[in-house]
Amino acid sequence: MNNQDDLSAFLISRRAKLDLQQAGLPDFGGRRRVPGLRREEVALLAGMSSEYYKRLERGNAKGVSEAVIDGISRALQLDEAEHSHLYDLIRAANAGAHLQRRRPTRKTQITPTLQQTIDAMTTVPVFVQNGRLDAVATNTLGRALFSEMFLDPSQPVNAARFVFLDPRAQTFFQDWESNTRQIVALLRVEAGRSPYDRQLSDLIGELSTRSDLFRKLWGAHDVREHRTGTKSIHHPIVGNLDLSYLGLDLASDHGLQMLVFSAEPASASYEGLQLLGNWATTHNPMLHADNPRPAEQK
Template identity: 40%
Template sequence: MSSSNAHHSELGAFLKARRTELGPAQVGLPDSAGRRRVKGLRREEVALLASISPDYYTRLEQGRRQASEPVLDALARVLRLDDGERAYMFELSGRDAARPRRRATQKVHPQLQRLLDDLPTTPAVVLGRRTDILAWNPMAAALFTDFARIPEGNRNFVRLVFCEPAIRTLYPDWDWVAQISLAQLRMEAARDPKDPRLAVLVGELSLQDPDFRRWWGAHHVAVQGTGTKTLNHPVVGRLTLDWSFLTCADDPDQQLITLTAEPGTPSHDRLRILASHATQADREGRRS
């Protein structure tokens, strides 16, 4: 066996060993251990999380395919490799293991936080990269969901649209909202195709939701702008709201999204009722 073939065979064994050490829950997948026939992750699950075909990954494990650097990066993220394991994997592949790029965790810009605090009757949130939810005001929590109860790593608008039952029932035209939010996420992917957290998000949602998997494969894109959304709120009923984006000048990756209703309409009156509920809930929360 040539040195190259030996390395490819060793790479396959290494990948298999690493995936058998990871459980579904560790990568955000439903844990159905009682029905699983293999230990750890399946090949198909690793492939989907890494955004490659199952056939491509199978040939890697069998030593019949050489991996590109982007694929190796994706596999390092999916398999939760530390720096030493990542360097070893790249060495087996005959690639240089540049240190993985780590972007600083986004924090809401202070000016946007002040704007949120000064909007007592207007639902508003700050979205960052990948549609991560960086901040919100009490009205946004009252309109959508209690974001504070969601683990920080899961506070992502697209994730909530697909995975949060309360959000699904909020939109009577959920299919349209979901496809638009996904198209905006694909635009994010075009701006930063090597974003590791985006790759993980897409992989997890592709495995968990067949609609996401199908629509993501359609490669539709959309830019953020303005529009109108209809919501069926459990407290105040039907709302027709106009939404718009305000981009932070100091950090263009942060946008303030506001939802307003035309004065004199039933939706405007219902927003005021919702604001009263939100104020009362905020006071009770501060006292507890």
């Protein structure tokens, strides 16, 4: 991943999404050769010279201050996730070789204390992942909920690889297309945060080579955070489940996020989770990645 190219492409993609009316600028007519705003218009809105902004959009991030980042974020109407991503891209492009020497790593396991804690959460599925979307840990119900994902013999089990490369994902996620966009947006955030993560680069390379859809979505440079939302899935054991999730960053394990799923009380999905919990307790030895797919209930 080229830091300067990523910065340039991200700024161009955000500029292309805004028109004059959205930006509050007058439209004097005439032909516009580029979609969205021109560089000069972004510079005007950000309160900087056109030449300065042009250098930045070419990937030259030397000496960029937080005030400049804030100005560009306002001009391009970036949301919180996009603003943080821009900061990461500028930091990476500006630091360059210094960051390359540091080469941050992402955890692939949790502490025994944390595992004990999530195991005690018996009524809700829990799924712990790192920024690459590797499955780092689950509780029993979490493993049962995502049992389709754990059928993949590749290690580590990865949510992005499942969504884009495993045909089962298109049945498992009822809104599969929405999940593909979410996955790519999350990986974009991680790529800006950890530009020299070799395993992340390898994953993106694999997905780009094997999935035309991933390659297309990756080129859009969209980003988002994974804080709260809903998942509608079709589970092979208990059928359709509409679940809410909450994403919690783990302060004690930097770089890991714990996803906790729940269903509305007294709903069909709530009953489905209870059935899945009973099944998981009975079939617990089968909930390991090296075992074959569990048989569906009669």
